[in-house]
Amino acid sequence: MELLLEGHLLSTPEETRRAGALLAPFLIPGDVIALRGDLGAGKTTFVGGVAKALGTRDEVISPTFNIMKCYFNAKPALYHIDAYRLEGQMIDIGLDEAIEGDGASFIEWPDFIRPLIPEDHLEIEFLHDGESRRMNVRSGGERSRELGLRFKEALHG
Numbered sequence: 001m002e003l004l005l006e007g008h009l010l011s012t013p014e015e016t017r018r019a020g021a022l023l024a025p026f027l028i029p030g031d032v033i034a035l036r037g038d039l040g041a042g043k044t045t046f047v048g049g050v051a052k053a054l055g056t057r058d059e060v061i062s063p064t065f066n067i068m069k070c071y072f073n074a075k076p077a078l079y080h081i082d083a084y085r086l087e088g089q090m091i092d093i094g095l096d097e098a099i100e101g102d103g104a105s106f107i108e109w110p111d112f113i114r115p116l117i118p119e120d121h122l123e124i125e126f127l128h129d130g131e132s133r134r135m136n137v138r139s140g141g142e143r144s145r146e147l148g149l150r151f152k153e154a155l156h157g
C-alpha cells in the first residue's frame with residue numbers, strides 16, 4: 001500500500017463527518033474503501049458523512065448486526081459493510097457481489113474479510129489521539145490512488 005496522507009487531525013465527530021463528505025464527490029461505482037481502526041475510532045461516523053453527501057436521507061447506523069446495509073438512494077449507491085461479526089467465518093452472504101457491484105463499498109473491519117477485498121482499494125485508518133482522532137490514507141492501486149489524492153486535495157483545500 002502507498003501512504004498518501006499521514007496523521008490528518010480530526011478534532012471532533014463533526015470533522016470526521018466532514019471528511020467523509022469531502023471524499024463523497026469523487027466516488028464512482030466499484031470503489032472500495034477499507035476503514036480500519038479500533039472500536040469507536042470513527043469509522044461509522046465517517047460513513048455517515050459520506051452518505052449524507054451522496055444524497056441519502058437515511059441515517060447511517062452501525063450495521064454490525066446486519067453486516068451490510070445498502071443505500072440505493074445514494075448516488076452512487078452506497079454499501080456499508082461491517083465485518084466485525086464475521087471474524088473467522090467466511091460465510092457467503094453476497095458481499096463479493098456488493099463489492100464488485102454498482103456502488104461504492106465502505107468496509108469496517110476489513111481484515112476479517114480480506115480475501116474479498118480487491119487489491120486496488122483505498123484504506124483509511126482512524127487512530128485515537130486523546131479525545132480526537134487522526135487519519136492515515138493509503139492506496140493499493142491506480143484507481144484508489146487517484147481517489148485518495150483527490151480526497152487529500154479536498155481536505156487541504
Ligand SMILES: Nc1ncnc2c1ncn2[C@@H]1O[C@H](COP(=O)(O)OP(=O)(O)OP(=O)(O)O)[C@@H](O)[C@H]1O
Nearest residue numbers: 010011012013016039040041042043044045132133
Ligand atoms: N474526530 C473525532 N473526535 C472525537 N470523537 C469522535 C471523532 N469521530 C468520531 N467520534 C466519536 O467516536 C464515537 C465512535 O464512533 P463510531 O461509531 O463512528 O466508531 P467506529 O469506528 O464505527 O466503531 P466500531 O468499530 O465499534 O464500529 C462516536 O461517539 C463518535 O461521535
Ligand SMILES: [Mg+2]
Nearest residue numbers: 043044062108
Ligand atoms: Mg462502526
